Amino acid sequence: MHKERISRLRNLMKSKDLDGVLLLGDYNRNYISGFTGDESFLVVGLEKAVFLTDSRYTQQAKEEVKDIEVREYKGKVEETLNSIIEELGIKKLAFEEDIITYKTYMNYKENFQCEMLPLDGMVENLRLVKDxxxxxxxxxxxxxxxxxxxxxxxxxxxxxxxxxxxxxxxxxxxxxxxxxxxxxxxxxxxxxxxxxxxxxxxxxxxxxxxxxxxxxxxxxxxxxxxxxxxxxxxxxxxxxxxxxxxxxxxxxxxxxxxxxxxxxxxxxxxxxxxxxxxxxxxxxxxxxxxxxxxxxxxxxxxxxxxxxxxxxxxxxxxxxxxxxxxxxxxxxxxxxxxxxxxxxxxxxxxxxxxx
Known part of the structure; x- marks a missing residue:
């Protein structure tokens, strides 16, 4: 189920010339990943996806998130996210512009070695039709x-x-x-x-x-x-x-x-x-x-x-x-x-x- 949702998301990414998506809003992230908790991050590249969380949710994520690698971060999350972005070869990263605050956006923009673009409701559009x-x-x-x-x-x-x-x-x-x-x-x-x-x-x-x-x-x-x-x-x-x-x-x-x-x-x-x-x-x-x-x-x-x-x-x-x-x-x-x-x-x- 979630594997198919990632596939549909990647098709949309390709149509919009994107090679990465960052999800941290609970509804979209959990829809794509199957996670039921909060305060976590999902980076989806064209070939690989990484679910990033902290020690409070690591075990839960490993039990719930399938077909996606789960990693635990320590220290500054933006540094870990940037390392994932570089690992996945992401040059154009779409983010949830209605979820991320301006302060967080500026922090990410300063730390991420990629272009940041608005997601523009891409995942919400996938969610319109229920399976x-x-x-x-x-x-x-x-x-x-x-x-x-x-x-x-x-x-x-x-x-x-x-x-x-x-x-x-x-x-x-x-x-x-x-x-x-x-x-x-x-x-x-x-x-x-x-x-x-x-x-x-x-x-x-x-x-x-x-x-x-x-x-x-x-x-x-x-x-x-x-x-x-x-x-x-x-x-x-x-x-x-x-x-x-x-x-x-x-x-x-x-x-x-x-x-x-x-x-x-x-x-x-x-x-x-x-x-x-x-x-x-x-x-x-x-x-x-x-x-x-x-x-x-x-x-x-x-x-x-x-x-x-x-x-x-x-x-x-x-x-x-x-x-x-x-x-x-x-x-x-x-x-x-x-x-x-x-x-x-x-x-x-x-x-x-x-x-």
Whole structure:
């Protein structure tokens, strides 16, 4: 698996006239190498690759990193990296320009005997389409989220605080096998549900509130992401209208997902429905994003989403309407693009749940 990823990376390197790549960001380095730790370095040349770490991770790297030589450094890492660069005959080295700080870049530029060039999203582009192992890991992370949601429906009641609900939700995400959270869980109730990223507070959930729950976990290094909005007691006519509008937008956008369309095409389906119902001004974010090793990665599913969808991409479909000082609704599924359409990975019900 990782041998094939290195091969694909080298093909890209050749197409861009590069003979070396330096990876130190956790997501890209671990994607290519199979390592699960942090604070390590991967130098990929056209014929050989070297994984460099310190004594804290040497044994772990030797167990996890296959088809790549593992070395331990002592002293100044830039000197060891330069010796590897010279050994591999690298003259043009691409680096993660959005990971390395200016200070580190200047340090490397001073020490490395090669030309340094921006990587320009090369590895991120490889990560856009998931292989079978990645898809299975994300499916498992999504199933854990579904099971945790079942449990939270048994727990959540008027009188509980948003923080109490978040703690319970996070317990079940980990209890069912999540390594950690994909992102800080969102639990926002009542007027606070109009905050798209409302973090849980001590606010007590009341009868008549909408409660938005946005959460996910990581399984074998891969993320899930799901949102459901539920009602505490009977909703008002306006609440029902908004909920049904968001649900229709979410489901119609889902039907439009297939290879060959762009993220902007899918976004437009949902956005047009919400605009037609008069709530266009209350849907300010993009419809979705890619999910993988990071919970927010390519491709974009928004008016600026130019990537053409391909089989193996995993994206979210999450329209929302947020009316300030009243309430908000968001419904989100995790979706796999298949050869002839899509597969919904989030299995939790989307009809309005009233507690």
């Amino acid at each position: 079978s192992y990645e898809i299975e890991c994300i499916k498992k992370a999504a199933s854990i989220a579904d099971r945790a949601f079942e449990k939270i429906l048994q727990f959540i009641r008027p009188g509980e605080s948003e923080k109490e609900v978040a703690v319970e939700l996070e317990y079940w995400l980990k209890r069912y096998g999540g390594e950690r959270l994909s992102f800080p869980s969102i639990v926002a109730s009542g007027e606070r549900s109009a905050l798209p990223h409302g973090q849980p507070t001590d606010k007590v959930i009341k009868l008549g509130d909408f409660v938005t729950l946005d959460f996910g976990c990581i399984y074998n290094g891969y993320c899930s992401d799901m949102t459901r909005t539920i009602a505490m007691g009977d909703p008002t006519e306006k609440m029902l209208q908004v909920y049904n509008t968001v649900l229709k937008a979410q489901e119609e956008a889902l039907k439009s997902i297939k290879p060959g369309v762009t993220g902007a095409d899918v976004d437009k389906v949902a956005r047009d429905i919400i605009k037609a119902e008069g709530y266009g001004d209350y849907f300010g974010h993009g419809l979705g994003h890619g999910v993988g090793r990071e919970v927010h990665e390519g491709p974009r599913v928004s008016p600026m989403g130019t990537n053409v969808l391909k089989p193996g991409m995993i994206i979210t479909d999450e329209p929302g309407v947020y009316i300030p000082n009243e309430f908000g609704v968001r419904i989100e599924d995790l979706v796999l693009v298949t050869e002839d359409g899509f597969e919904t990975l989030s299995k939790s019900p989307k009809n309005l749940i009233i507690i």
